[in-house]
Amino acid sequence: METKKPMTAKSTEEREEVTILFAGDSGDGIQLTGNQFTNTTALHGNDISTFPNFPAEIRAPQGTLAGVSGFQLHFGGVPIYTPGDSCDVLVVMNAAALKANLPKLKQRGTIIANRSGFDKKSLKLAGYPDDAAPLKAESLTSRYRLFEMDVTRMTRETLADSGMGTKERDRSKNMFVLGFIYWMYSRNLDFTIKFLEEKFARKPAIVAANVKVLKAGYHFGETSETFTTRYEVKAAPMPEGVYRNVMGNQATAMGLIAAAKKANLKLFYGSYPITPASDILHTLSKHKNFGVRTFQAEDEIAAVCSAIGASFGGALGATASSGPGIALKAEAIGLATILELPLLIVNVQRGGPSTGLPTKTEQADLFQAMYGRNGEAPLPVVAARSPYDAFEAVFEAARISIEHMIPVFFMSDGYIANGAEPWQFPKAADLPAIQTHFATPGARENPYLPYQRDERLVREWAIPGMENLQHRIGGLEKEDLTGNVSYDPENHEKMVRIREEKVERIAHFIPDLEIDNGPEEGDVLVLGWGSTYGAIKTAVVQLLEENKGVAHAHLRYLNPFPKNLEQVMRRYKTVLIPEMNRGQLLPILRGKYLIDAKGLNKVKGVPFTAAEIKAEVKRLIAS
Amino acid sequence: METKKPMTAKSTEEREEVTILFAGDSGDGIQLTGNQFTNTTALHGNDISTFPNFPAEIRAPQGTLAGVSGFQLHFGGVPIYTPGDSCDVLVVMNAAALKANLPKLKQRGTIIANRSGFDKKSLKLAGYPDDAAPLKAESLTSRYRLFEMDVTRMTRETLADSGMGTKERDRSKNMFVLGFIYWMYSRNLDFTIKFLEEKFARKPAIVAANVKVLKAGYHFGETSETFTTRYEVKAAPMPEGVYRNVMGNQATAMGLIAAAKKANLKLFYGSYPITPASDILHTLSKHKNFGVRTFQAEDEIAAVCSAIGASFGGALGATASSGPGIALKAEAIGLATILELPLLIVNVQRGGPSTGLPTKTEQADLFQAMYGRNGEAPLPVVAARSPYDAFEAVFEAARISIEHMIPVFFMSDGYIANGAEPWQFPKAADLPAIQTHFATPGARENPYLPYQRDERLVREWAIPGMENLQHRIGGLEKEDLTGNVSYDPENHEKMVRIREEKVERIAHFIPDLEIDNGPEEGDVLVLGWGSTYGAIKTAVVQLLEENKGVAHAHLRYLNPFPKNLEQVMRRYKTVLIPEMNRGQLLPILRGKYLIDAKGLNKVKGVPFTAAEIKAEVKRLIAS
Amino acid sequence: MEKTVKRTGKNYASDQDIRWCPGCGDYSILKQTQSVMAEIGLKKEEVVFVSGIGCSSRFPYYMDTYGIHSIHGRAPAVASGLKATRPELSVWLITGDGDALSIGGNHFAHLLRRNFDLNVLLFNNEIYGLTKGQYSPTSPINKITKSSPVGSLDHPFNPLAFAMGAEATFVARAMDRDPKHLREILLRTHQHKGTSLLEIYQNCPVFNDHAFEAFTEKTSKQNSTIFVQHGKPLTFGANQEKGIRLDGLRPQAVDLSADYTISDLWIHDETDRTKADLLVRMFDDPRSEGALPRPFGVLYAGERSTYEVEMNAQIERAIALEGEGDLDALFAGKSTWKIG
Amino acid sequence: MEKTVKRTGKNYASDQDIRWCPGCGDYSILKQTQSVMAEIGLKKEEVVFVSGIGCSSRFPYYMDTYGIHSIHGRAPAVASGLKATRPELSVWLITGDGDALSIGGNHFAHLLRRNFDLNVLLFNNEIYGLTKGQYSPTSPINKITKSSPVGSLDHPFNPLAFAMGAEATFVARAMDRDPKHLREILLRTHQHKGTSLLEIYQNCPVFNDHAFEAFTEKTSKQNSTIFVQHGKPLTFGANQEKGIRLDGLRPQAVDLSADYTISDLWIHDETDRTKADLLVRMFDDPRSEGALPRPFGVLYAGERSTYEVEMNAQIERAIALEGEGDLDALFAGKSTWKIG
Numbered sequence A, B: 001m002e003t004k005k006p007m008t009a010k011s012t013e014e015r016e017e018v019t020i021l022f023a024g025d026s027g028d029g030i031q032l033t034g035n036q037f038t039n040t041t042a043l044h045g046n047d048i049s050t051f052p053n054f055p056a057e058i059r060a061p062q063g064t065l066a067g068v069s070g071f072q073l074h075f076g077g078v079p080i081y082t083p084g085d086s087c088d089v090l091v092v093m094n095a096a097a098l099k100a101n102l103p104k105l106k107q108r109g110t111i112i113a114n115r116s117g118f119d120k121k122s123l124k125l126a127g128y129p130d131d132a133a134p135l136k137a138e139s140l141t142s143r144y145r146l147f148e149m150d151v152t153r154m155t156r157e158t159l160a161d162s163g164m165g166t167k168e169r170d171r172s173k174n175m176f177v178l179g180f181i182y183w184m185y186s187r188n189l190d191f192t193i194k195f196l197e198e199k200f201a202r203k204p205a206i207v208a209a210n211v212k213v214l215k216a217g218y219h220f221g222e223t224s225e226t227f228t229t230r231y232e233v234k235a236a237p238m239p240e241g242v243y244r245n246v247m248g249n250q251a252t253a254m255g256l257i258a259a260a261k262k263a264n265l266k267l268f269y270g271s272y273p274i275t276p277a278s279d280i281l282h283t284l285s286k287h288k289n290f291g292v293r294t295f296q297a298e299d300e301i302a303a304v305c306s307a308i309g310a311s312f313g314g315a316l317g318a319t320a321s322s323g324p325g326i327a328l329k330a331e332a333i334g335l336a337t338i339l340e341l342p343l344l345i346v347n348v349q350r351g352g353p354s355t356g357l358p359t360k361t362e363q364a365d366l367f368q369a370m371y372g373r374n375g376e377a378p379l380p381v382v383a384a385r386s387p388y389d390a391f392e393a394v395f396e397a398a399r400i401s402i403e404h405m406i407p408v409f410f411m412s413d414g415y416i417a418n419g420a421e422p423w424q425f426p427k428a429a430d431l432p433a434i435q436t437h438f439a440t441p442g443a444r445e446n447p448y449l450p451y452q453r454d455e456r457l458v459r460e461w462a463i464p465g466m467e468n469l470q471h472r473i474g475g476l477e478k479e480d481l482t483g484n485v486s487y488d489p490e491n492h493e494k495m496v497r498i499r500e501e502k503v504e505r506i507a508h509f510i511p512d513l514e515i516d517n518g519p520e521e522g523d524v525l526v527l528g529w530g531s532t533y534g535a536i537k538t539a540v541v542q543l544l545e546e547n548k549g550v551a552h553a554h555l556r557y558l559n560p561f562p563k564n565l566e567q568v569m570r571r572y573k574t575v576l577i578p579e580m581n582r583g584q585l586l587p588i589l590r591g592k593y594l595i596d597a598k599g600l601n602k603v604k605g606v607p608f609t610a611a612e613i614k615a616e617v618k619r620l621i622a623s
Numbered sequence C, D: 001m002e003k004t005v006k007r008t009g010k011n012y013a014s015d016q017d018i019r020w021c022p023g024c025g026d027y028s029i030l031k032q033t034q035s036v037m038a039e040i041g042l043k044k045e046e047v048v049f050v051s052g053i054g055c056s057s058r059f060p061y062y063m064d065t066y067g068i069h070s071i072h073g074r075a076p077a078v079a080s081g082l083k084a085t086r087p088e089l090s091v092w093l094i095t096g097d098g099d100a101l102s103i104g105g106n107h108f109a110h111l112l113r114r115n116f117d118l119n120v121l122l123f124n125n126e127i128y129g130l131t132k133g134q135y136s137p138t139s140p141i142n143k144i145t146k147s148s149p150v151g152s153l154d155h156p157f158n159p160l161a162f163a164m165g166a167e168a169t170f171v172a173r174a175m176d177r178d179p180k181h182l183r184e185i186l187l188r189t190h191q192h193k194g195t196s197l198l199e200i201y202q203n204c205p206v207f208n209d210h211a212f213e214a215f216t217e218k219t220s221k222q223n224s225t226i227f228v229q230h231g232k233p234l235t236f237g238a239n240q241e242k243g244i245r246l247d248g249l250r251p252q253a254v255d256l257s258a259d260y261t262i263s264d265l266w267i268h269d270e271t272d273r274t275k276a277d278l279l280v281r282m283f284d285d286p287r288s289e290g291a292l293p294r295p296f297g298v299l300y301a302g303e304r305s306t307y308e309v310e311m312n313a314q315i316e317r318a319i320a321l322e323g324e325g326d327l328d329a330l331f332a333g334k335s336t337w338k339i340g
């Protein structure tokens, strides 16, 4: 369908950027609504960042606070790095959604509320007192702009003669809201209509109903008297090119496929489902035509061990999990360390300790990645900074793993995994080739020594099927060169040092740390890693506008560190390290360089806001 | 039997201290010989330290280097802290034993060699060239004092009319050597005779044979012309009291039993066998009359989980393993962290990574204890410094665990586990009582809140069977006070901080760090933890005799650190931290206090020698 | 654990909001369990629910008893330690098909062979519910799920055959949709001394609706289920007009109206392990041609001493033999010496 | 993996010193395995031995093939990943009773149900050898060991019954002391397509000597062992003068000289799972009164497609359907937009 630009008396205002938070019951289709708006907005040319936030329960009790599902979406005609500290528009489907999310709304922000979600029962379920009328409360009406609309009723009416039951009709509620918001932000309905047509290809009645409601919502905006203004957010000045929208777990899956392909290896992915990592498994399992072998193992130990077996056989073995599952893999990762085989361990971090907050985000597994094994077992650690960056970062992790014959940790988190942003995806041909380091089978001058190394300390990879290269490896300490079992004291120390040095030497094969933003020296360096990128970036951009002497650098490589890290740190009076944990990178850097870096820590299961980082930098500059 | 002091023309020299290394094939009964000499020598009143060193194989190929079993024993009339850097006397039963151990013999040291262990076959098995005669080699005879004796032949002859077969007779070979060494060091045979009588109570013929050979060895010393001198090592000036000999694993087992008893709790020990921790299980399983429940679980995960279950039920749950097994427990330890129940996790560290060097010692699991879990999950860590100290240290660990309702790591290692030393064991009545923190069942004014805390942040322990205190706990983040599941951001941060602070506050309930030896301030502080104690102690004693400005302090508590640790460190120009790893305590202290402490690291599966530490201190002072 | 106060099922409910999806089979199981607790008259403080992780494993939160929601797959180990030290408690283990048979398979098997006296309720919905719908070790082959978009490859476990192979002493089956029978079998599960395994077919309307339809729908259930009772012949059908006889070693469904009478039928003997081995193998896909009906009820109830009884007996024997442990004697060991 | 070069068992030996105790049963198994390799004519570079941890798990070091000595209990998972990606290799998994049935029980069970085409040699010595003598999940109850000074409490697993419960497709038993039979069964183990489980009774002279004496000693073995062969009646005794018949569902030992003739006997049908279920339950303590003999040989050999075949078929189907994966199309996904 073509959405004709309606002739209307309503005015259109321009906005640089907008944050909308859709919130409702987990059954209300909030995630779908958010995703649709995201995609449409991406096609519109805006820069975007999203953050879905759903309850740990599959279907938490309807109407309660625990059951609230949210989707926050920040888009603009300027570069966007986070889903937004707070929102301009809060769309709430029921009372619980309002109660849970009102603190996130900006002063003078807009509330769009589904009136029928505020009936007696809904108020009670949300835990309001018996006589409460939150939408009427002074405290609300004086601070925010409220638009009530009876979404439920209007949806039912729209479908009055569809022949559908009430329950079925109610399922389209979210389309009404979506249509309305499309109107409000002058978007086009095409993408969503196409989506509906594909999704329900076999159920034309459902397509028709949803499209009808979607349009009804759009037209409601146009015709209703309450709404006098719509907004226009211009396309962002993004680099020229072709874009798509991508979520972190998707990007991770694609990065793995690409790396295997670029190394000419089979990809074997052994995994056991766990939130928020499961979607990597789901995505990979759809791409069997790339020769990807996904193996849903009986547990995390089997998952990583199967990946080790695959790597021994000459594939790129990969496994992913989240905190508790990674803990289970520790012993096997130790084995892989001493075997010196390629292996990728993906940790999509979530709130801990223990089962913790399964659906929330956190960065508290860095210690585990660095130190969570018995014995001296250092391994490279690479972290993604944002959903789309997961592609490049995991590709890098795989490159290091394959080229240096070493297991590598790849750190993502719940925020990256489920967040989405536009991605100017690369051309396959432009991706660097990854060099495998296979031994030469057949007749040889010298016998194959599995633990003979090149100048990078990398051993050759001989795999079953290669003639004359038969050898045995295992978890016992091995003799230098031969790989035979050795209990010799000198040899042990030698091998421990070699494995350590081998990690260190990778520093020669990774780029130096660059200043992402800001002066090359100055008052404060905000040094981040992982998904704090967007918040730090936003904060530093703003601080620089305020002429503060602050810069931002972001570590992708956490082991080994870039060669110039110390130098960079020493160029600033203060180094601030924001982490969504209680300080993990911080003590490592302090201990290594004896630099009195400061931490900024948040452990709430939700990302930093740019404001929090700004405030801390200002405090540091002032003090 | 009473060993009559023989009238002999031989002279007796006095020695302050002596180190003997017994070495032979794993089938030669070396460990038994060493243990017998240890016990007899302890009864003699000497201070002692021992270090058994056996191959990873059950019965490695006879006669080969891999099959060599050693038992080093350092005793003296002065305080003894280590099994000795090098040995005065090397007893070798075969060529492989000589080849493997000669480097450990001091210049001018004594070799006692079993001649028949140097026949052609033995030489070949030991990997000597065809025409080698190592006992005749200039390099040997010029540097050491060699006594050859044909133990095998003499043993066989002694038992010539015993009616036993050759193979059976040969089994008593070690008794001949033991008898001879008893003569050489003027020891009494009683203890060993009594031991033999008890061990073979049902086989009097075997007792008779062994005793006969033992005496034959003793008399051989007396009568043989080769030996002109015997030695006397006077009793050591040890504090008055009653002593026994104890190995680290035994002391650990007893400490656990004692702690449970002093807390009036059942002891439940869930474990899966692993070297070098298994003996704790073996020892505990013998003491069922203390109500100790040992449970040989199907794996390490079940072991720790069963202990958690027992603790939930109101027992003291404990589990032990070594590196790889501890790695497997990581996820469950995270659970225990968030449950806030007593739990003792014993790590008898061995060489790593992975399966590593199962029978060798190392300190490379400190990182794992501190950081080897997902999420923010700090736990107290307590380390033993020597075999007998394991008793007190594990008792302390248990005290903290029970009194503070928190899982505690107790760190031992292979050297402590299997080493032995005299122990002036305490009176049970003198051990401090351990206070449990049970809730009051029955009718209550206020409802029971499982996560309500006292000023130490310790929660009350309510266990099944207690009326009106029913509650549910688990691995999801819990609401402050109620313990209900909570995904609230603020609550999460609060709980993370509380758990952290709870560990920190334990610092108020442990002693300050004291200087073990040396001045209260000065040039170098040697700061150790764990089983490096003896080597550091010996080194610092010697350095102080040389008037160096060096002191020794030893950390028992690794988390939290003693309150005064930073102060103490700052009183010295340099802090040296020797560790049998690549530096684990070191970066933690550097990061925490920004003190430029230095590491001295050894990762060879064998302990530091005092000389190594001395040399490094001298180097530091000189530079 | 004797009858003391008269209680109803509701007395066993905690104050926590229940967070299962509407229509989830877990509700029925919760209700019947609470009701059985009341019927037995268990003291709330002497009951402990131990669970792993999964939708089903949320169960303990909803019981006003002691409870521990442990980690994925490890509930059997937690319960073992608890029962070993507190044999007098009534311990109930709640687990799912993933929790018990995927990550927790080994602990589950070892629990069965050790035979601690506790009750295992295995909520089998043939899917991973909590992680939003991946196939489980009980999902039929070729199952299309999020992680198997073109069908799963893994031949499924037969949970009760697995249990028999792991030396279980009590093996039973029930379903959420037949609360009366479920209740009856819950009672039997409680009564057995030893590890009692009750597999409960539980519908997950969100991720695996209809998985057990053949056993629960009016139209099909009479021919696809058979409710076994000790000492009774195996009959089934709308009017119990069919039965199972043994043709040599092979169970065979027969029509009672025709060539066979009730006396030809297999008489259920729940104490007979060989017969139980055959019964658990009656595991045909109910939609397949000539499928035998799926047996429900107590398939096996053997006798074997329980682990905690033997463990405590060893301790009592040790005390009888050596006397109550004396720390001073322990410390001194076998040989000491005196200085000074 | 076809016959190519004529080799002897020695060709398959590596240059490493063997580090088992003198007299250990492992030697015999090593020798027969090498000899079978030669007989089959496997190419050394196409063979992989995967093991866990234990004395037995040292095995790969002694073979001049590819080998991986992994971690305790996890060899099945390692082998699964290997076989999934390299279906053409001949993969042999070496494990012990502790490795396979204690820590590794779950992986072992899942391997069996998935039915990867590989061979599992389970060295059962009823003890933990490498850790110096603790009881294992196959040790008889009341076993006195280092960790059970007054006797173990755990009812043991019956490994082959466990395997049947875990949906194994091939289940066999042999022993170190009967090398000829061992060799024959090793060959069968190799030939089966799917996960072939061969349990080998292996004497540990150091920590558990005599464990299988009843089956290996001249005086007792004729009455306590029965060697089954497909299609042949179950006979045993010094002169095969005894046999096993089925009395209803119960195997019964009978004397052929008396009331029964050979035609009354149970005919072994290795493809019959029900019979195999009964056979694996012939597990009496050979020293007990009226003990049935213990069966050796191939007890079950069923057919089921292998995991790797199905996995690779899915991949080929996907390629046939969607074409070889194209990275650019993957990156672009379903909807893109252009800027500039």
Ligand SMILES: Cc1ncc(C[n+]2csc(CCOP(=O)(O)OP(=O)(O)O)c2C)c(N)n1
Residues within 6 Å of the ligand: A272, A273, A274, A275, A300, A324, A325, A328, A355, B331, C053, C054, C055, C056, C057, C072, C095, C096, C097, C098, C099, C100, C123, C125, C127, C128, C129, C130, C131, C136
């Ligand atoms: C160590 C670990 N791995 C994975 C998970 C994720 N996880 C939670 S429950 C579950 C499976 C649930 O399936 P089931 O046991 O059948 O329970 P259901 O939800 O179906 O009741 C998984 C894989 C976890 N919590 N912990």
Ligand SMILES: Cc1ncc(C[n+]2csc(CCOP(=O)(O)OP(=O)(O)O)c2C)c(N)n1
Residues within 6 Å of the ligand: B272, B273, B274, B275, B300, B324, B325, B328, B355, D053, D054, D055, D056, D057, D072, D095, D096, D097, D098, D099, D100, D123, D125, D127, D128, D129, D130, D131, D136
């Ligand atoms: C994670 C882990 N736990 C424990 C051990 C110690 N361990 C090594 S082998 C073994 C058991 C060996 O028994 P089995 O599998 O029967 O092999 P056997 O030595 O008898 O051949 C144990 C407990 C280990 N190596 N790793």
Ligand code: SF4
Residues within 6 Å of the ligand: A058, A059, C019, C020, C021, C023, C024, C025, C026, C055, C056, C125, C129, C130, C203, C204, C205, C206, C207
């Ligand atoms: S996902 Fe399925 S099993 Fe889980 S609560 Fe919902 S309906 Fe029940």
Ligand code: SF4
Residues within 6 Å of the ligand: B058, B059, D019, D020, D021, D023, D024, D025, D026, D055, D056, D125, D129, D130, D203, D204, D205, D206, D207
């Ligand atoms: S301990 Fe036993 S199983 Fe291990 S090598 Fe020695 S004899 Fe063999």
Ligand SMILES: [Mg+2]
Residues within 6 Å of the ligand: C054, C096, C097, C098, C123, C124, C125, C126, C127, C128, C129, C136
């Ligand atoms: Mg399930």
Ligand SMILES: [Mg+2]
Residues within 6 Å of the ligand: D054, D096, D097, D098, D123, D124, D125, D126, D127, D128, D129, D136
């Ligand atoms: Mg064994």
